[in-house]
Amino acid sequence: MSRLLALAVLAAAAPPFAECLPAQAIPERPEELRFAPSTFEPPPVDGLRFELRNGLPVYVVPDRSLPLMDVVVALPVGDRNEGPGEDGLASMTAAMARRGGAGDLGPEQLDDEIDALGARIQASSSWGRTVLVLDSGSESLDRGLELLAAILFEPRFDEERLEQAKENLRVSLLAEADDPRAVLDREWLRLVHGPDSKRSRRLTEASVAAFDPGVLVRFHRRHWRPEGAVIAVSGDVDADELVARLDELFGGWKASERQATGGGALPAVAAATPGWRAIDRAGPQAAIAIGHRGAVFESWDDPDRWALMLLTEILDGPGAVSRLRSRLQLEEGLTYRVLTWFDLDVVPAASVSAGSQGGGEFRVFLETAPESAATAAAAVLEELRRLRQEDVPGTEIATARQSLLARLPLLFDRAETVAGRYAEDELLGRPHEYWAVYRERLLAVTAADILRAAQRFIDPEGVAVVVVGDAASR
Amino acid sequence: MKPVGAPALLLVAATAAAAAPPLEPARFTLDNGMTFLVVERPGRPLVAAVWVVRGGSASDPPGRRGLAHVVEHLLYAGSRTIGTRDWEKEAPLLRRWERLYEQSVRRGATVSGLDRVERRLNAVQRPGAYSSIYTRAAALGIDAVTRHDSTAFQTLVPKEKLELWFWMESDRLLEPVFRGFRRELAVVEQERRQRIDSTPAGTWFELFDAAYWGAGHPYAHSPGGERLEVARLLPADARSHFETHYRPDRLVAVLVGDLSPERARDLAKRYFGRLDRAGRARGGEAGDAAGAEKVAKPALESLEGSCACRSQVEIRYPTVPFEAGGDPVALDVLAGLLNSRSGRLYRDLVVGEGRVAFAASAEHVSRSLGGYFAVRIEAGEGVGPEELIPAWDRLLGRLRTGRAGDAELERVRRQLLTDSWRQLEQDAGLAQRLAAAEALGGWRQLTEWLDAAAAVSADDLERVIDRWLRPVDRAVLSLTRTGNAGP
Structure with a gap:
């Protein structure tokens, strides 16, 4: 082959320009890599919000890439709305709305119809919200929505299915009494909130016995209302067509007078009954909960709230750099996993409810060998005190901030999460603006802010510590 | 995601009401045998990056049940670059520590000097360095799982920082350093207690699996292994497992997110192209436990x-x-x-x-x-x-x-x-x-x-x-x- 021809062949086979560049060297260390700055911003909310004729807000985020739909109806109702003797009623009402038949359909027919569509409908309830979720192929959406509306408006609470559910709850209660983690949970919440607080009350044999169709019907009638409710829709859909259909099905849902919850002072964080409590239970692991009540703010933009978000991350973020994980796992090998939770509720002053119901919990949970339980708990308390005594070094704050900001894209990574997040804003009274200032506010938090927030909201002397484990090994 | 794909694959048999999902990842294999799949999804802020090695707990050798899982943990200890303050200083200490540790395990008692060397090692090592580099770069979901037939390592990386994933993952495959061995065995033991021993029926399920497959079958033990055998594992066992199984021709990586297959291929060649197919083979041929007998009848009723x-x-x-x-x-x-x-x-x-x-x-x-x-x-x-x-x-x-x-x-x-x-x-x-x-x-x-x-x-x-x-x-x-x- 002549040299000229060889060059011509090479030229013809040459890859595009970019690939002709000399192979870039691999830097010695990863820190030497240079990246374009992250361009992530939460997607704009403009154009996503619609209103039905009764004022019910609907957020729609179309995504036509897969023939799937998600519809979530969320109501601001949950355990917190249960009255005396009604423990577990909010969850039972949600569960039986789905399982007990709806509209013209008995329980079996309802299940058959949902399954034949290849769809799923779920209903569940937690402390402050009840959600109904329809997840289906887009071609089944229309019938799916009708079934969802029937469950929301006309649940039948079939008596036989309710009896079966009650049997199963009794079996679950027995199993709970055997489960060290459940025993820990009950006892710790009782110490933190006090035995009479709604926050610490859990399902009992007596409350199960009180469930009957009439009780469920009354709870449903009283609390499943459009005030404060919101709908989020994502997936393979045309927004205008969908909203028109939703208006037919949900636009006639009538608002009515709701009783306002009583006012009261913001609660202090210390546990109702601080101190240590050990529960003897044979087993290879001890389960430990340490903490007190969570924080309650009047505004989503309270500077202490941003500081506490960073503080929680410094204490036990999901990255490997957090204090509890470094110490208990990486340095001392005491535990496989630590879990920390800090409820940072926001309740407008006018609607703070009486007692400690507004605040959730600040809790550190871990499991360790029974003989290490005391060491591990002492280490956690030492870390809590350190947060109140010393400034957190700048590098630690930077890492925690980075770690928090890193999770922001996950909150908006698909049509479903975008619709859900903005709908949740409305449900919680959180301004959409929150997401626009998120990065800026976290960047503004200083070591002094964290120290101040720790001194105000972390009370190592006011904690309840519960250990469930083998006393003989301790 | 991009609706691409060969039409023949998109259709299910006529009985089904709608088409099967469109899925046609770009696939390429490097010269060393490592395979990549790329699914391009424009607009996604994060890239989901996973690599899998063919080989899980079924390839644990007799007497070393739990080895694959321990190696999965040790791969987070870093490399000659990550996890150390000074590798030149650390390397001889680590060799000494391993000799003393091996003697201790064989004798069943800590030999003198082990704890002292460990303290000196602690001063030069940086536990958690691997994960903290990722965390600082806003990566998430750093996790791994050992299954019976494979072991998977996953991360979510911001799309702008995708190259970091190539750097970090190829680095630990190229020259991993299994430091913190004793501590990691303790963490593995805690994991076992949390996942199996602390769940009411956990140990019964484990026994049932063992009895069902029968002694010696590769699936007879759970990926977590056997407590006493795990406690006797040595760093040399972990290295041998790594060299046998973590060869490029046994690795598959998958990237899903806002990246083009061309860019993935370019980065893959540059970073993972460094892995040497032959170099890893010195650990011996990887047994896929393929010879194991099929269970025609359970070993117990x-x-x-x-x-x-x-x-x-x-x-x-x-x-x-x-x-x-x-x-x-x-x-x-x-x-x-x-x-x-x-x-x-x-x-x-x-x-x-x-x-x-x-x-x-x-x-x-x-x-x-x-x-x-x-x-x-x-x-x-x-x-x-x-x-x-x-x-x-x-x-x-x-x-x-x-x-x-x-x-x-x-x-x-x-x-x-x-x-x-x-x-x-x-x-x-x-x-x-x-x-x-x-x-x-x-x-x-x-x-x-x-x-x-x-x-x-x-x-x-x-x-x-x-x-x-x-x-x-x-x-x-x-x-x-x-x-x-x-x-």
């Missing part, structure tokens, strides 16, 4: 126990290894027929007049060396485990004599199809599934399986019930509730 749990049974029938067609797929469809609220288990055992169960489910488990069909039933109020088996037998009798109806089969097909779309929704889940399928026989099995499932007929179900769900071949685990005294 029944295991009875008690625990602080709900009374329950598991009935297990031996079947066949995974295949994207034939009997394995028909058995998957059979599980679909039994499951869900309109399925036979719920209708016959959980609700209605003759109900005996709190919950019931069926599953066909098929791995590369064998499979089984399992039915799990938890007892309802006041029901003992002895009532559950006859109830299942009656249901099975009805399945044998009454064919599955068209509407019933159509329901299962539609559920399987919708589920397969759902599995495409989340990038991280899709990356995991693609990686596992590619490592164990090719990603196309995912779509082939769906085509095969859509074609399963009532005759097929009758055939697999007759052939595989035979009472003489089954094994039964039966647990009776004892209350909270514990076992």
Whole structure:
């Protein structure tokens, strides 16, 4: 082959320009890599919000890439709305709305119809919200929505299915009494909130016995209302067509007078009954909960709230750099996993409810060998005190901030999460603006802010510590 | 995601109402044998990045059960660059520590000097450095899992910082340093206690698995291994496992997110192209435990126990290894027929007049060396485990004599199809599934399986019930509730 021809062949086979560049060297260390700055911003909310004729807000985020739909109806109702003797009623009402038949359909027919569509409908309830979720192929959406509306408006609470559910709850209660983690949970919440607080009350044999169709019907009638409710829709859909259909099905849902919850002072964080409590239970692991009540703010933009978000991350973020994980796992090998939770509720002053119901919990949970339980708990308390005594070094704050900001894209990574997040804003009274200032506010938090927030909201002397484990090994 | 793909693969058999999901990842293999799959999804802020090694707990050598899982943990200890303040200083100390540690394990007592060397090592090592580099770069979901047939390592990286993933992952594959060995064994022990020992029936399930597969079978132990054998593992065992299995031709990486296959290929060549196929082979040929005998009949018929749990049974029938067609797929469809609220288990055992169960489910488990069909039933109020088996037998009798109806089969097909779309929704889940399928026989099995499932007929179900769900071949685990005294 002549040299000229060889060059011509090479030229013809040459890859595009970019690939002709000399192979870039691999830097010695990863820190030497240079990246374009992250361009992530939460997607704009403009154009996503619609209103039905009764004022019910609907957020729609179309995504036509897969023939799937998600519809979530969320109501601001949950355990917190249960009255005396009604423990577990909010969850039972949600569960039986789905399982007990709806509209013209008995329980079996309802299940058959949902399954034949290849769809799923779920209903569940937690402390402050009840959600109904329809997840289906887009071609089944229309019938799916009708079934969802029937469950929301006309649940039948079939008596036989309710009896079966009650049997199963009794079996679950027995199993709970055997489960060290459940025993820990009950006892710790009782110490933190006090035995009479709604926050610490859990399902009992007596409350199960009180469930009957009439009780469920009354709870449903009283609390499943459009005030404060919101709908989020994502997936393979045309927004205008969908909203028109939703208006037919949900636009006639009538608002009515709701009783306002009583006012009261913001609660202090210390546990109702601080101190240590050990529960003897044979087993290879001890389960430990340490903490007190969570924080309650009047505004989503309270500077202490941003500081506490960073503080929680410094204490036990999901990255490997957090204090509890470094110490208990990486340095001392005491535990496989630590879990920390800090409820940072926001309740407008006018609607703070009486007692400690507004605040959730600040809790550190871990499991360790029974003989290490005391060491591990002492280490956690030492870390809590350190947060109140010393400034957190700048590098630690930077890492925690980075770690928090890193999770922001996950909150908006698909049509479903975008619709859900903005709908949740409305449900919680959180301004959409929150997401626009998120990065800026976290960047503004200083070591002094964290120290101040720790001194105000972390009370190592006011904690309840519960250990469930083998006393003989301790 | 980009709706691309070969039309032939997009259509399920005419019986199904809609098309199978569009899925056509770009696939390329480096000169050293490492395979990459890339699914481009414009607009996603994060790239889901997963790599899988063919080889999991089934390749643990006798006497070293739990080795694959320990190596998975040790791979987070870093490399000659990451995890150390000064590798030149650390290397000789680490060699000394390993010699002393080996002597200690052999003697069953800590030899003098071990703790002193460990303290000096602690001063030069940086535990957690690997994860903290990722965390500082805003990466998330850093995790790994050891399964029977494969081990997977996953991360979510901001798309702008994708190159960091290539740097970090190729670095730890190129020259990993297994530091913090003793501490990591302690963490593995904690993990075992948390996952198995602390769950009421955990140890019984483990025993049942061991008894079902029979001593010496690669699936007879859980990925967590055996406590006493884990405690005796040595750093040299971990290195040998790594060199045998973590060869580029046994690795598959999957990237799902806003990146082009061309860019992925460029970075893959530059970073993972450094891995040397031959260099890794010195650890000996990787055994895929392929010679293991198929289980035709379980090694035991029944295991009875008690625990602080709900009374329950598991009935297990031996079947066949995974295949994207034939009997394995028909058995998957059979599980679909039994499951869900309109399925036979719920209708016959959980609700209605003759109900005996709190919950019931069926599953066909098929791995590369064998499979089984399992039915799990938890007892309802006041029901003992002895009532559950006859109830299942009656249901099975009805399945044998009454064919599955068209509407019933159509329901299962539609559920399987919708589920397969759902599995495409989340990038991280899709990356995991693609990686596992590619490592164990090719990603196309995912779509082939769906085509095969859509074609399963009532005759097929009758055939697999007759052939595989035979009472003489089954094994039964039966647990009776004892209350909270514990076992």
